Amino acid sequence: MDQETRLRVRTTDELLDRSGTPTTRVSRALLGYGIVAGPTYVLVSLAQALTRDGFQLDRHAWSLLSNGALGWIQITNLVLAGLLTIALGIGLHRVLSPGPGATWAPRLIGTYGVSLVAAGAFRADPALGFPAGTPEVGAAVTWPGMLHFAAGGIGFACLIAACLVLARRFSSEGRRGWATFSRSTGVLFLAGFVAMAAGAGSAGINLAFTAVVVLAWAWMSAVAAHLYRRTTRAN
Template sequence: MTLQATKTCDPRTSLTRSLLGYGVIAGPVYIVVSLSQALTREGFDLARHQWSMLANGGPGWIQVANLTLAALTTLAFAFGLHRALPSGHGSTWAPRLVGVYALSMAGAAIFPADPAMGFPVGTPEGPGAISLNGMLHFACGVVGFAAVAVACFILGRRFAVEGRTQWAVYSRVSGALFLVSFAAVAIGAGAVWANLTFVAGILLIWAWLSVLSLHLYRRAS
């Protein structure tokens, strides 16, 4: 048996790669399901409404399930990240922070965003009143988004120490731009520019997580 075959068949390596593999698919699945609904749900406008609002209305269970699946696959990746980075800078906190991000999505599924801005159909225009569910949903977002952004910076530092400059820059820029996009939607009061900036931030952070997962998957041994 060759060394490569031994690595491939090693149970520990197989488990680590399987967990990391969930990180590869977490973002694409979440994005595809969200955009499919955004383009087909009556009254939903990508320029005005945040994806989390898809959890409202009759078909809202689809987005709830989508968030739950994203939470579970991201949590699996967090465990894989812990196994792939057994030591060194960020080996403790990066997996934990990704795990917090996963749990925040589970919280967002349990506490959906409030109907607003005319969605679902029949909802009055404007931001509307904020319920307890809405406040908890926002709190989950604040905690989760901050956690994954900090994870970007921590891993950026690790890559810099290892001399992998491109990965260091990519991680740090992804974290910084994501924080900017969240700040934009938090202060934008439903403005189109703010919502589209946040959409771009969501795409960016999921892309980072997927590419990182694939990178670590290939390096797992």
């Protein structure tokens, strides 16, 4: 790490270490919401996937859980995860300035959060026999279903971009491990999303996409926890 990079990292850490101020306590709280967003969303989704009648992890996307009598659970899960992610975006805005990604990383994460709220507001159309009684093929596409798909596409694109933007940020700070983690998550998520769009219904692709969704949430929680620890280092 050269002298310029060390100075940049030290300056950033000094800004983050002012943990005794009310402003920093608020920032820590916002980052804390980002830490719990992923585990909450994943655990609630998996619990439903393993218990809802007719749902198959190797066939059905988690978004289909918004349908049926218990669909309100996944709708609430999406909206809550979205609000927590928006809070993380605000927290990133407060702690990343100055430096690379200080403007765009918070915006991209915040937009991903908005897309999750929209995905909860506009349900995915029933498909592939779920919920029970839904035709395997040929079901009509509704306007809420189209908006759900659009929200997902925009949100996923923002999440991928956020991974790459923060990879550049971490690289500029000399944090190579975090840069590699961020870049790899973005690339793998992009590959999974493209494969899912091209081959939805394939068991292998569905499971692979579920895996990269879990990876992306794990990355987001890890980044939030990393920045949270840096804000409390002075204590």
